[in-house]
Each structure stands twice: as C-alpha cells, then as structure tokens.
Amino acid sequence: MNMHDVPFTATLADAPDLESRVVSSDHQDIRLWLRLLSCTTFIENEIRSRLRSEFQTTLPRFDLMAQLQHEAGGMKMSDLSRRMMVTNGNITGIADQLEKDGLVERTKLDTDRRSSLIRLTPKGRKLYQKISQAHESWIRTLFASLSKNSHQKLYEQLGELKTMARLFSHIPEMAS
Secondary structure, eight states: GGGGGGGGHHHHHHHHOGGGGGOOTSHHHHHHHHHHHHHHHHHHHHHHHHHHHSOOOOHHHHHHHHHHOOOTTTTHHHHHHHHHOOOOHHHHHHHHHHTTTTEEEEOOOOSSSEEEEEEEEEEHHHHHHHHHHHHHHHHHHHHTTTTTHHHHHHHHHHHHHHHHHHHHHOOOHHHH
16 A cells, blocks of 8 residues: 555654744744744645656646646746746746646747746646646545535635735834
C-alpha cells in the first residue's frame, strides 16, 4: 500500500506539524493560527505530492493552467502574476516550462509589443482537464469526513476570518 491509497486523515494524523510547538500557556489566537497553518501545509503538501507522482507536474504549473482554463482568450503575464500573487519572474519561468512542453502558447499583443498573451494549447486543455478531475477527487476525499453542517460552518467561519484579515491588512498602523 502506498501513501496515495491511504485516506488523507490517516496520513495527516501521524505527521508532526507547526501546531506541535503549542504549549498550554500560548494564547488561543496563536493556537488557532498554528492549527490553520498546519491544516494548510498538510493539504498543500499532499496535493503537491500527488501532482508530482501522478502527473509529473507542480502545483504552480497546475495553478497557472487553472487560471488560463477560465480565460479562453488568454491572459497577459502581468494579469496572471497579479491573480496568482507571485512575481512576473515566477510567471515567466512557469510559462517557459509549459510552453516548452507544448501546453501553452504566447502571442505578442499588437497594442503593446512588450506584453504577451498566454493561453492553453489544445494539448494543455486536455491535460488540465485530466489533472483537474483528479484534483477535485482528492479535495472531495479530504473533506468527505466532515458532516455537511460542519463543512458549511467552517466555510462561513473562514469567510469571516478572510474578511477580517483583508480589513486588517488595509489598516496602515497595524499592517506594518
């Protein structure tokens, strides 16, 4: 049996994590923060591992392809950079790899010869569909043990946290 045959919950429970640093005297907010980070890290590492072993690809490559899948006409590299929250250099490196593999194509814009539009090729769309279906299955498996009610509550509570985090990041004296 390999790690991909084991349910997420079994592999996650046995691994050390950021939350293991918590001591009883730590403030509840610190404990919550470390739990969120641990969950995110476990999930992301599992997805990265499965992408690598089953599709010989990386999460950044998959993320870029996902952005392009929703923009049939393609996207400017700068827009991809902003949407994915990474540098233009990162996007260029990932796009170079995907282009070399025949999964994306670039075209110069007539209005701005310094900018390129990048879009999935038919080969890229086909591969993205295959990976996307597997990815969705992995995510569904991960959350399958949550009741519908727990799932909805967690989603709503994380939405509240996201709103507060965005507000917090726009308060100059607190964000620095």
